[in-house]
Amino acid sequence: MAKRRSKSSLADTLGTKGQKAFDSHKTDDTSYGRVNLPPGIRNGIARLDICTFNEYVDPHQDSGKPRYQGVAIVVSPAKGPNGEDLKGARTQKIEPLFDTPIRSRKTEDEHIGFVLNEARKLGVDTDELDDIDDLKEALESLVEDGIYVKFSTSEFKPDDGDPMTLEYWNGVAEDYKEEESDEVEDSTGDDDEEEEELVEEEEEDGNEEEDEGEEETEEEDEDEEWVTASTEDEEDLEPEVGDPYYYKPPKKRKAIEVEVTKVFKGKQTATVKSVDDDTVYRGVPWDKLSEE
Numbered sequence: 610m611a612k613r614r615s616k617s618s619l620a621d622t623l624g625t626k627g628q629k630a631f632d633s634h635k636t637d638d639t640s641y642g643r644v645n646l647p648p649g650i651r652n653g654i655a656r657l658d659i660c661t662f663n664e665y666v667d668p669h670q671d672s673g674k675p676r677y678q679g680v681a682i683v684v685s686p687a688k689g690p691n692g693e694d695l696k697g698a699r700t701q702k703i704e705p706l707f708d709t710p711i712r713s714r715k716t717e718d719e720h721i722g723f724v725l726n727e728a729r730k731l732g733v734d735t736d737e738l739d740d741i742d743d744l745k746e747a748l749e750s751l752v753e754d755g756i757y758v759k760f761s762t763s764e765f766k767p768d769d770g771d772p773m774t775l776e777y778w779n780g781v782a783e784d785y786k787e788e789e790s791d792e793v794e795d796s797t798g799d800d801d802e803e804e805e806e807l808v809e810e811e812e813e814d815g816n817e818e819e820d821e822g823e824e825e826t827e828e829e830d831e832d833e834e835w836v837t838a839s840t841e842d843e844e845d846l847e848p849e850v851g852d853p854y855y856y857k858p859p860k861k862r863k864a865i866e867v868e869v870t871k872v873f874k875g876k877q878t879a880t881v882k883s884v885d886d887d888t889v890y891r892g893v894p895w896d897k898l899s900e901e
Contacts, residue, residue, distance in 0.1 A: 645698075645774065646683070646695070646774055646776060647689040647691060647762065647774065648690075648762050648772075648774045649690035649691075649763070650690065650761055650762040652759065652761070653685060653686060653700070653759065653762070654683075654757050654759060654760075654782050654785055655681030655683045655699070655700050655758050656682045656755070656757050657679070657680075657681045657731075657752050658681055658699070659678055659752065660678075660679045660731070660748040660749060660751050661677075661678060661745060661748055661749050662676065662741070663675075663676065663678055664676065671707075674705065674706075674707055675705075675706040676703055676704060676706055677704040677706065677724045677727070678702070678703050679703075679727065679748075679778070681701070681757075681758050681760065681778075682697070683697075683698045683700060700760045700762075702727060702778055704720050704727075705720055706720055706721060721741070724744075728744060728747065728748060730778060730779070731748070731756070731758065732756070733747045734859065736860070737859050750892060753873075753876075754873065754880065754892070756781055756891075757781065757782040759779040759782045760778050760779060761776075761779060762774050762775065762776050762777070763775050783870070783887075783889060846895050846896070846898065847872075847895065848872055848898060849872060850869055850870060852869045853868055854866075854867055854868075854869065854898040854899060854900060855900070856890065857897070858890055865884075866884040867881035867882060867883055867890070868881065868882050868884055869881050870889070876892075877895045878891075878892050878895065879893050879895060879898065880893070881893050881898070
Protein backbone atom coordinates (compact mmCIF):
# COMPACT_ATOMS: atom_id res chain seq x y z
CA MET A 610 0.00 0.00 0.00
CA ALA A 611 1.28 3.47 -0.89
CA LYS A 612 2.46 5.61 1.99
CA ARG A 613 -0.21 8.05 3.13
CA ARG A 614 0.90 11.64 2.78
CA SER A 615 -0.55 15.02 3.57
CA LYS A 616 -2.32 16.94 0.83
CA SER A 617 0.22 18.38 -1.62
CA SER A 618 0.44 21.97 -2.81
CA LEU A 619 -0.20 20.72 -6.36
CA ALA A 620 -3.51 19.25 -5.20
CA ASP A 621 -4.36 22.65 -3.75
CA THR A 622 -3.48 24.29 -7.07
CA LEU A 623 -5.59 21.91 -9.16
CA GLY A 624 -8.47 22.11 -6.75
CA THR A 625 -11.72 20.14 -6.95
CA LYS A 626 -11.68 20.00 -10.76
CA GLY A 627 -8.27 18.34 -10.74
CA GLN A 628 -9.31 15.97 -7.95
CA LYS A 629 -12.39 14.95 -9.92
CA ALA A 630 -10.27 14.21 -12.99
CA PHE A 631 -7.80 12.20 -10.89
CA ASP A 632 -10.55 10.11 -9.31
CA SER A 633 -12.24 9.41 -12.65
CA HIS A 634 -9.05 8.12 -14.31
CA LYS A 635 -7.06 6.41 -11.54
CA THR A 636 -8.65 3.02 -12.27
CA ASP A 637 -8.37 3.25 -16.08
CA ASP A 638 -6.83 0.32 -17.93
CA THR A 639 -3.17 0.88 -18.71
CA SER A 640 -2.40 1.90 -22.31
CA TYR A 641 1.09 1.89 -23.81
CA GLY A 642 0.18 3.54 -27.11
CA ARG A 643 -0.08 1.95 -30.54
CA VAL A 644 2.62 -0.60 -31.34
CA ASN A 645 2.69 -0.76 -35.14
CA LEU A 646 3.26 -4.22 -36.56
CA PRO A 647 6.26 -4.60 -38.88
CA PRO A 648 5.94 -6.27 -42.30
CA GLY A 649 7.19 -9.80 -42.81
CA ILE A 650 5.29 -11.61 -40.03
CA ARG A 651 4.31 -15.14 -41.01
CA ASN A 652 2.15 -17.60 -39.06
CA GLY A 653 1.34 -15.06 -36.36
CA ILE A 654 -1.20 -15.85 -33.63
CA ALA A 655 -3.37 -13.25 -31.88
CA ARG A 656 -6.15 -13.44 -29.28
CA LEU A 657 -9.41 -11.90 -30.47
CA ASP A 658 -10.17 -8.91 -28.25
CA ILE A 659 -12.77 -6.83 -30.13
CA CYS A 660 -15.09 -7.94 -32.92
CA THR A 661 -18.12 -5.75 -33.44
CA PHE A 662 -19.74 -2.85 -35.26
CA ASN A 663 -19.27 0.64 -33.88
CA GLU A 664 -18.60 4.14 -35.20
CA TYR A 665 -15.56 6.12 -36.25
CA VAL A 666 -14.56 8.56 -33.54
CA ASP A 667 -13.06 12.05 -33.50
CA PRO A 668 -10.84 13.29 -35.00
CA HIS A 669 -11.46 10.88 -37.91
CA GLN A 670 -13.05 12.58 -40.93
CA ASP A 671 -15.88 10.03 -40.89
CA SER A 672 -16.62 10.43 -37.18
CA GLY A 673 -20.06 9.07 -36.32
CA LYS A 674 -20.33 6.79 -39.36
CA PRO A 675 -20.64 3.01 -38.91
CA ARG A 676 -17.73 0.61 -39.27
CA TYR A 677 -16.64 -2.95 -38.57
CA GLN A 678 -13.77 -3.29 -36.10
CA GLY A 679 -11.82 -6.43 -35.35
CA VAL A 680 -8.88 -6.27 -32.93
CA ALA A 681 -6.65 -9.12 -31.80
CA ILE A 682 -3.75 -9.01 -29.32
CA VAL A 683 -0.53 -10.60 -30.57
CA VAL A 684 0.65 -13.61 -28.55
CA SER A 685 3.08 -15.02 -31.13
CA PRO A 686 5.70 -14.22 -32.29
CA ALA A 687 7.20 -12.35 -29.36
CA LYS A 688 9.69 -10.62 -31.68
CA GLY A 689 9.32 -9.19 -35.17
CA PRO A 690 11.49 -10.09 -38.20
CA ASN A 691 14.06 -7.47 -37.17
CA GLY A 692 13.87 -8.08 -33.45
CA GLU A 693 11.01 -5.67 -32.73
CA ASP A 694 9.28 -6.26 -29.39
CA LEU A 695 5.68 -7.20 -30.19
CA LYS A 696 4.48 -7.46 -26.58
CA GLY A 697 1.17 -5.63 -26.38
CA ALA A 698 0.93 -5.12 -30.14
CA ARG A 699 -2.36 -5.65 -31.88
CA THR A 700 -3.51 -6.55 -35.35
CA GLN A 701 -6.76 -5.05 -36.51
CA LYS A 702 -9.26 -4.96 -39.34
CA ILE A 703 -11.43 -1.89 -39.83
CA GLU A 704 -13.97 -1.58 -42.62
CA PRO A 705 -16.43 1.26 -43.30
CA LEU A 706 -20.09 0.40 -43.82
CA PHE A 707 -20.90 3.22 -46.25
CA ASP A 708 -19.93 4.34 -49.74
CA THR A 709 -16.29 5.41 -50.10
CA PRO A 710 -15.68 6.55 -53.71
CA ILE A 711 -11.92 7.06 -53.31
CA ARG A 712 -11.14 3.69 -51.73
CA SER A 713 -10.42 0.35 -53.38
CA ARG A 714 -13.80 -0.96 -52.20
CA LYS A 715 -16.09 1.87 -53.14
CA THR A 716 -19.65 0.87 -52.30
CA GLU A 717 -21.54 -0.11 -49.17
CA ASP A 718 -22.32 -3.42 -50.88
CA GLU A 719 -18.61 -4.19 -51.35
CA HIS A 720 -17.79 -3.27 -47.76
CA ILE A 721 -20.54 -5.45 -46.29
CA GLY A 722 -19.49 -8.30 -48.58
CA PHE A 723 -15.92 -7.96 -47.29
CA VAL A 724 -17.07 -8.04 -43.65
CA LEU A 725 -19.20 -11.14 -44.24
CA ASN A 726 -16.17 -12.87 -45.75
CA GLU A 727 -14.05 -11.92 -42.74
CA ALA A 728 -16.79 -13.32 -40.49
CA ARG A 729 -16.80 -16.63 -42.37
CA LYS A 730 -13.02 -16.86 -41.97
CA LEU A 731 -13.61 -16.60 -38.22
CA GLY A 732 -16.07 -19.49 -38.35
CA VAL A 733 -19.41 -17.65 -38.53
CA ASP A 734 -22.06 -19.44 -40.60
CA THR A 735 -23.48 -16.38 -42.35
CA ASP A 736 -26.14 -18.46 -44.14
CA GLU A 737 -28.02 -18.73 -40.86
CA LEU A 738 -28.14 -14.98 -40.15
CA ASP A 739 -31.19 -12.81 -40.90
CA ASP A 740 -29.59 -9.37 -40.75
CA ILE A 741 -26.50 -7.42 -39.72
CA ASP A 742 -27.70 -7.26 -36.10
CA ASP A 743 -27.48 -11.06 -36.03
CA LEU A 744 -23.98 -10.76 -37.47
CA LYS A 745 -22.98 -8.31 -34.73
CA GLU A 746 -24.15 -10.75 -32.07
CA ALA A 747 -22.30 -13.63 -33.72
CA LEU A 748 -19.07 -11.63 -33.98
CA GLU A 749 -19.20 -10.51 -30.36
CA SER A 750 -19.77 -14.10 -29.23
CA LEU A 751 -16.42 -15.03 -30.81
CA VAL A 752 -14.67 -12.79 -28.28
CA GLU A 753 -16.52 -14.56 -25.48
CA ASP A 754 -15.37 -17.87 -26.95
CA GLY A 755 -11.76 -16.71 -26.59
CA ILE A 756 -10.68 -17.65 -30.11
CA TYR A 757 -7.26 -17.05 -31.60
CA VAL A 758 -6.72 -15.85 -35.17
CA LYS A 759 -3.90 -16.52 -37.58
CA PHE A 760 -2.41 -13.41 -39.14
CA SER A 761 0.41 -12.21 -41.37
CA THR A 762 1.77 -8.88 -42.55
CA SER A 763 3.38 -7.50 -45.70
CA GLU A 764 4.76 -4.18 -46.88
CA PHE A 765 3.06 -1.99 -49.45
CA LYS A 766 4.87 0.89 -51.13
CA PRO A 767 2.47 3.40 -52.71
CA ASP A 768 3.56 5.52 -55.65
CA ASP A 769 3.56 8.54 -53.38
CA GLY A 770 3.71 8.49 -49.61
CA ASP A 771 5.42 6.35 -47.02
CA PRO A 772 5.45 2.52 -47.03
CA MET A 773 2.72 0.92 -44.96
CA THR A 774 2.12 -2.47 -43.39
CA LEU A 775 -0.87 -4.49 -44.59
CA GLU A 776 -2.39 -6.95 -42.12
CA TYR A 777 -4.18 -10.16 -43.12
CA TRP A 778 -6.38 -12.38 -40.98
CA ASN A 779 -6.14 -15.96 -42.17
CA GLY A 780 -8.76 -17.81 -40.17
CA VAL A 781 -8.95 -19.36 -36.72
CA ALA A 782 -5.94 -20.97 -35.01
CA GLU A 783 -7.92 -24.03 -33.98
CA ASP A 784 -5.06 -25.92 -32.34
CA TYR A 785 -3.75 -23.03 -30.27
CA LYS A 786 -4.45 -23.65 -26.59
CA GLU A 787 -5.29 -20.81 -24.24
CA GLU A 788 -2.92 -22.05 -21.55
CA GLU A 789 -0.03 -21.73 -23.97
CA SER A 790 -0.38 -17.97 -24.31
CA ASP A 791 1.34 -15.33 -22.23
CA GLU A 792 -0.79 -12.65 -20.60
CA VAL A 793 -0.53 -9.78 -23.06
CA GLU A 794 -2.43 -6.57 -22.42
CA ASP A 795 -3.97 -4.49 -25.19
CA SER A 796 -1.55 -1.63 -25.73
CA THR A 797 -3.78 0.67 -27.73
CA GLY A 798 -6.56 3.18 -27.44
CA ASP A 799 -9.86 3.11 -29.31
CA ASP A 800 -9.09 5.92 -31.72
CA ASP A 801 -6.42 4.23 -33.85
CA GLU A 802 -7.57 3.65 -37.42
CA GLU A 803 -6.32 1.06 -39.88
CA GLU A 804 -4.55 2.22 -43.05
CA GLU A 805 -6.69 1.99 -46.18
CA GLU A 806 -7.16 -1.64 -47.19
CA LEU A 807 -5.60 -2.00 -50.64
CA VAL A 808 -6.25 -5.65 -51.31
CA GLU A 809 -9.71 -6.44 -52.67
CA GLU A 810 -9.88 -10.09 -51.66
CA GLU A 811 -8.06 -12.35 -49.23
CA GLU A 812 -7.71 -16.10 -49.39
CA GLU A 813 -10.55 -17.84 -47.60
CA ASP A 814 -9.80 -20.23 -44.78
CA GLY A 815 -9.56 -23.80 -46.04
CA ASN A 816 -11.68 -25.18 -43.21
CA GLU A 817 -14.73 -23.02 -43.82
CA GLU A 818 -17.99 -24.88 -43.85
CA GLU A 819 -19.31 -25.25 -47.41
CA ASP A 820 -22.90 -24.39 -48.19
CA GLU A 821 -24.44 -27.40 -49.83
CA GLY A 822 -27.21 -25.26 -51.26
CA GLU A 823 -29.84 -28.01 -50.96
CA GLU A 824 -33.47 -27.26 -50.26
CA GLU A 825 -35.08 -28.55 -47.13
CA THR A 826 -36.96 -31.82 -47.54
CA GLU A 827 -39.33 -33.94 -45.48
CA GLU A 828 -36.39 -36.23 -44.75
CA GLU A 829 -34.47 -33.31 -43.30
CA ASP A 830 -37.42 -32.43 -41.07
CA GLU A 831 -37.54 -36.02 -39.86
CA ASP A 832 -33.83 -35.89 -39.04
CA GLU A 833 -34.40 -32.74 -36.99
CA GLU A 834 -37.11 -34.53 -35.02
CA TRP A 835 -34.72 -37.45 -34.44
CA VAL A 836 -32.03 -35.19 -33.01
CA THR A 837 -34.54 -33.43 -30.76
CA ALA A 838 -35.92 -36.72 -29.50
CA SER A 839 -32.48 -38.16 -28.88
CA THR A 840 -31.52 -35.26 -26.63
CA GLU A 841 -34.67 -34.95 -24.55
CA ASP A 842 -33.28 -37.31 -21.91
CA GLU A 843 -29.85 -35.65 -21.83
CA GLU A 844 -30.62 -32.50 -19.88
CA ASP A 845 -27.81 -33.31 -17.46
CA LEU A 846 -25.29 -33.78 -20.27
CA GLU A 847 -22.05 -31.91 -19.61
CA PRO A 848 -19.54 -32.52 -22.40
CA GLU A 849 -15.79 -32.42 -21.85
CA VAL A 850 -12.97 -31.66 -24.26
CA GLY A 851 -12.21 -34.75 -26.32
CA ASP A 852 -15.66 -36.33 -25.90
CA PRO A 853 -17.23 -37.84 -29.04
CA TYR A 854 -20.83 -36.95 -29.92
CA TYR A 855 -23.24 -36.76 -32.82
CA TYR A 856 -24.43 -33.35 -33.98
CA LYS A 857 -26.75 -32.29 -36.80
CA PRO A 858 -25.51 -28.98 -38.27
CA PRO A 859 -28.04 -26.59 -39.84
CA LYS A 860 -28.97 -27.56 -43.41
CA LYS A 861 -27.38 -31.00 -43.06
CA ARG A 862 -29.53 -34.06 -43.69
CA LYS A 863 -28.05 -36.25 -41.00
CA ALA A 864 -26.16 -35.97 -37.76
CA ILE A 865 -22.38 -36.22 -38.05
CA GLU A 866 -19.75 -37.50 -35.66
CA VAL A 867 -17.90 -34.70 -33.87
CA GLU A 868 -15.30 -34.20 -31.18
CA VAL A 869 -15.59 -31.52 -28.49
CA THR A 870 -12.69 -29.03 -28.59
CA LYS A 871 -13.94 -26.34 -26.18
CA VAL A 872 -16.61 -26.22 -23.46
CA PHE A 873 -18.30 -23.08 -22.11
CA LYS A 874 -20.12 -24.01 -18.91
CA GLY A 875 -21.62 -20.59 -18.28
CA LYS A 876 -23.47 -20.55 -21.61
CA GLN A 877 -23.78 -24.34 -21.80
CA THR A 878 -22.38 -24.38 -25.32
CA ALA A 879 -19.44 -26.10 -26.95
CA THR A 880 -17.14 -25.86 -29.93
CA VAL A 881 -17.01 -29.13 -31.84
CA LYS A 882 -15.03 -30.42 -34.81
CA SER A 883 -16.19 -32.86 -37.46
CA VAL A 884 -14.31 -36.14 -37.32
CA ASP A 885 -14.59 -36.55 -41.09
CA ASP A 886 -13.38 -33.20 -42.45
CA ASP A 887 -12.30 -31.08 -39.42
CA THR A 888 -15.08 -28.52 -40.02
CA VAL A 889 -15.55 -26.50 -36.82
CA TYR A 890 -18.94 -25.56 -35.34
CA ARG A 891 -19.10 -22.95 -32.57
CA GLY A 892 -21.77 -22.08 -30.05
CA VAL A 893 -23.38 -25.53 -30.17
CA PRO A 894 -25.90 -25.91 -27.30
CA TRP A 895 -25.26 -28.96 -25.15
CA ASP A 896 -28.76 -30.24 -25.81
CA LYS A 897 -27.96 -30.47 -29.53
CA LEU A 898 -25.27 -33.09 -28.84
CA SER A 899 -26.27 -36.75 -28.85
CA GLU A 900 -24.38 -39.83 -27.76
CA GLU A 901 -26.15 -42.00 -30.31
